[in-house]
Amino acid sequence: MIEMKGVHKKYPNGVTALNGINVSIHKGEFVYVVGPSGAGKSTFIKLMYREEKPSKGSVVMNGVDLATLKERKVPYLRRNVGVVFQDFKLLPKLTVYENIAFALEVIEESPKKIRRKVMEVLDLVKLKNKARFLPNELSGGEQQRISIARAIVNRPGLVIADEPTGNLDPDTSWDIVRILEEINSRGTTVVMATHSKEIVNTLKKRVIAIESGRIVRDELRGEYGYES
Ligand SMILES: Nc1ncnc2c1ncn2[C@@H]1O[C@H](COP(=O)(O)OP(=O)(O)OP(=O)(O)O)[C@@H](O)[C@H]1O
Numbered sequence: 001m002i003e004m005k006g007v008h009k010k011y012p013n014g015v016t017a018l019n020g021i022n023v024s025i026h027k028g029e030f031v032y033v034v035g036p037s038g039a040g041k042s043t044f045i046k047l048m049y050r051e052e053k054p055s056k057g058s059v060v061m062n063g064v065d066l067a068t069l070k071e072r073k074v075p076y077l078r079r080n081v082g083v084v085f086q087d088f089k090l091l092p093k094l095t096v097y098e099n100i101a102f103a104l105e106v107i108e109e110s111p112k113k114i115r116r117k118v119m120e121v122l123d124l125v126k127l128k129n130k131a132r133f134l135p136n137e138l139s140g141g142e143q144q145r146i147s148i149a150r151a152i153v154n155r156p157g158l159v160i161a162d163e164p165t166g167n168l169d170p171d172t173s174w175d176i177v178r179i180l181e182e183i184n185s186r187g188t189t190v191v192m193a194t195h196s197k198e199i200v201n202t203l204k205k206r207v208i209a210i211e212s213g214r215i216v217r218d219e220l221r222g223e224y225g226y227e228s
Pocket residue numbers: 011012013015016017035036037038039040041042043044
């Protein structure tokens with residue numbers, strides 16, 4: 001599904017964030033990306049939805065090289081990739097329903113289909129009863145569940161989550177990870193950057209550890225491997 005070969009990323013300020021990444025992630029996998037602060041995890045993730053381009057090397061997703069993908073084709077890529085952020089990034093003036101529907105309106109789905117799909121994902125994250133609420137009327141965990149609903153409403157093949165539990169307490173974090181597991185069990189590939197030792201060591205999945213821009217460990221059913 002995603003193959004990176006010889007990937008380097010140097011930012012315009014001269015910082016080298018990735019320094020020779022070679023990795024394949026297959027359809028249906030659940031992958032944790034771990035490593036110290038500043039190691040390059042977010043940069044690694046940003047390459048997968050073309051938020052950043054590599055300075056060198058290739059990032060191929062389903063046969064398409066994102067390094068050379070034309071700007072006007074990026075929206076097509078993004079339909080197949082749902083992204084979840086640490087700080088939710090919901091639009092504050094839109095209701096929960098509208099935040100999710102927005103992702104479908106831009107691809108010109110019919111109103112009937114939009115309604116069905118939004119209610120389906122709200123059901124999955126167990127927040128149907130909050131459809132008319134504004135984001136700031138929800139708890140952090142609920143906001144993150146909405147942002148996951150928004151990420152999956154187009155049924156993407158890949159969901160990327162960059163520290164999705166970073167702003168949440170442990171119990172709420174578990175709710176979020178369980179939802180990501182559920183999505184993964186239905187066939188969606190999930191890549192999640194995290195600093196949560198507890199989650200990584202409890203739910204054994206593939207672990208890719210990045211340090212100073214390099215993959216230093218890549219294990220199936222791996223451990224977090226840092227003090228926390
Ligand atoms: N837009 C940018 N411009 C310049 N340097 C950047 C940019 N984004 C990240 N960096 C630098 O690249 C390096 C890797 O950053 P990155 O955010 O990928 O690390 P990270 O592993 O996700 O860290 P954290 O766990 O703290 O989120 C850091 O030195 C960072 O300062």
